[in-house]
Amino acid sequence: MRSLKTAVIQQQCSHDINANHRKSAEFIRDVASAGTELILLQELHSTVYFCQTKNPDNFKLAETIPGRTTEYFSRLAKKHHVILVISLFEKQMDGLYYNTAVVLEKDGSIAGKYRKMHIPDDPGYHEKYYFAHGDLGFQPIQTSIGKLGLLICWDQWFPEAARLTALGGAEILLYPTAIGWDKRETEKTQQKELNAWQTIQRSHAIANHLPVMVANRIGFEPDPSHETSGIHFWGNSFICGAQGEMLAHTDDKTEGYLIAEFDMEKTKQLRHIWPFFRDRRIDQY
Amino acid sequence: MRSLKTAVIQQQCSHDINANHRKSAEFIRDVASAGTELILLQELHSTVYFCQTKNPDNFKLAETIPGRTTEYFSRLAKKHHVILVISLFEKQMDGLYYNTAVVLEKDGSIAGKYRKMHIPDDPGYHEKYYFAHGDLGFQPIQTSIGKLGLLICWDQWFPEAARLTALGGAEILLYPTAIGWDKRETEKTQQKELNAWQTIQRSHAIANHLPVMVANRIGFEPDPSHETSGIHFWGNSFICGAQGEMLAHTDDKTEGYLIAEFDMEKTKQLRHIWPFFRDRRIDQY
Numbered sequence: 001m002r003s004l005k006t007a008v009i010q011q012q013c014s015h016d017i018n019a020n021h022r023k024s025a026e027f028i029r030d031v032a033s034a035g036t037e038l039i040l041l042q043e044l045h046s047t048v049y050f051c052q053t054k055n056p057d058n059f060k061l062a063e064t065i066p067g068r069t070t071e072y073f074s075r076l077a078k079k080h081h082v083i084l085v086i087s088l089f090e091k092q093m094d095g096l097y098y099n100t101a102v103v104l105e106k107d108g109s110i111a112g113k114y115r116k117m118h119i120p121d122d123p124g125y126h127e128k129y130y131f132a133h134g135d136l137g138f139q140p141i142q143t144s145i146g147k148l149g150l151l152i153c154w155d156q157w158f159p160e161a162a163r164l165t166a167l168g169g170a171e172i173l174l175y176p177t178a179i180g181w182d183k184r185e186t187e188k189t190q191q192k193e194l195n196a197w198q199t200i201q202r203s204h205a206i207a208n209h210l211p212v213m214v215a216n217r218i219g220f221e222p223d224p225s226h227e228t229s230g231i232h233f234w235g236n237s238f239i240c241g242a243q244g245e246m247l248a249h250t251d252d253k254t255e256g257y258l259i260a261e262f263d264m265e266k267t268k269q270l271r272h273i274w275p276f277f278r279d280r281r282i283d284q285y
Numbered sequence: 286m287r288s289l290k291t292a293v294i295q296q297q298c299s300h301d302i303n304a305n306h307r308k309s310a311e312f313i314r315d316v317a318s319a320g321t322e323l324i325l326l327q328e329l330h331s332t333v334y335f336c337q338t339k340n341p342d343n344f345k346l347a348e349t350i351p352g353r354t355t356e357y358f359s360r361l362a363k364k365h366h367v368i369l370v371i372s373l374f375e376k377q378m379d380g381l382y383y384n385t386a387v388v389l390e391k392d393g394s395i396a397g398k399y400r401k402m403h404i405p406d407d408p409g410y411h412e413k414y415y416f417a418h419g420d421l422g423f424q425p426i427q428t429s430i431g432k433l434g435l436l437i438c439w440d441q442w443f444p445e446a447a448r449l450t451a452l453g454g455a456e457i458l459l460y461p462t463a464i465g466w467d468k469r470e471t472e473k474t475q476q477k478e479l480n481a482w483q484t485i486q487r488s489h490a491i492a493n494h495l496p497v498m499v500a501n502r503i504g505f506e507p508d509p510s511h512e513t514s515g516i517h518f519w520g521n522s523f524i525c526g527a528q529g530e531m532l533a534h535t536d537d538k539t540e541g542y543l544i545a546e547f548d549m550e551k552t553k554q555l556r557h558i559w560p561f562f563r564d565r566r567i568d569q570y
Binding site for chain 1: 402403404405406407418422423439442443444445446448449477478480481484485487488491492528529530558559560561564565566569570
């Protein structure tokens, strides 16, 4: 057994970037002291979810890599000797921006980054306005604890993304996300959406025999354009094992973190018993 | 709303083909009289699951299309004016056999067939010995009630199969299956396997916004080779809606059928709200 203890952080964000960072830092301190080696933060955790509206002023929230956010969290990764997976609004140059997740090593160095490949564009989620489509492909990132398969939010609805990341050698799939309810929908519709979101991500674990970590935002954020009634981010972050079994999960109200430990040898065992990869019809896909 | 009432049949099979057919016929009569238009039978429902052992004598169970089983069920389809999806061991010629599902129209004609594309080969499931890999691709079958996306058992673990069938225009996904427990495994392991099986198939509904119908065999069948301790087929057939929500499901003990009705317009509505197909990165797959 090769055991790995991991954590997911779920928080509400405000317009105060420093306050958002400090809150993350406190949770990181707590889970690091509990012995976790890998910590995942939610999508765009430095800011509010600014994509609810199309506003050119929001491009000033973008930052370079390395830059303010990577430097802040690099110091924490080094201080606590943990791997941090963070998420930010990346500026490559004026006019070219990405929705990017970055892996910081235990020594504070940047291990690699992933640029969101599937970009949504719906009422309340105007991401195609802000982000170019990811150009780095589905490449897991090598770290001192194994290869991490990063995917971001909307990517979670695409089994292709999980599969290609697994084929690249990922040992864990990680999804920083920001998804929530439109409270004008019925309770039943809201519950169906949450169940679908949980089920599709658990299915990526099952299809690829990989543990899955999901960090989602919580709290209400109004829509500055008043186009929608704002988003109630539904939290419900979770960690599941390589057969999609729930190891830890939370609700839509609790700010904080989840901790789960998994056996990194489990993937190999399952792949020998359930040899899905052997039987893919690559001649037909 | 364009409503469709459907049924799934789950039964135990014996070595008596006539008895297996008669049992299916009784269930078909019952669900047809309840007003269903589309009825799905489980994988290889004419026989025991003969793939537990490699025995050349079993090739005599194979049959042509049209042949004994299609003729039997064609008469029932016409008699009850229903669409039947049946499953059989297809003989193309001596030495070339497939695991095939056939769609029979309300007038008893053959609407089309699907040959299992992903063939398992594990202790207790020696399918690569009996079946050539399907050569017809992932092509849904046009019927008087819409396009049916047939997939068979092991296909259920491959999101690629569901996706390609959906891209071909399928309006429903149907899985005849034969899967069960090795009772030497712990209860916990058995439950994890069942949950994974249910979750992965519900995820195909979610990823593609299609209802999913699953018919699984029940009952214990010994392994004639004594290589394994035999298979306890776990039943648990179900029908879920286009967001993966359970509409009807059963357990591992009850022989019989499930009935569920769904709105065939739901797929279009969901695809406009959650436009996954628009955002696939076909340049990167």
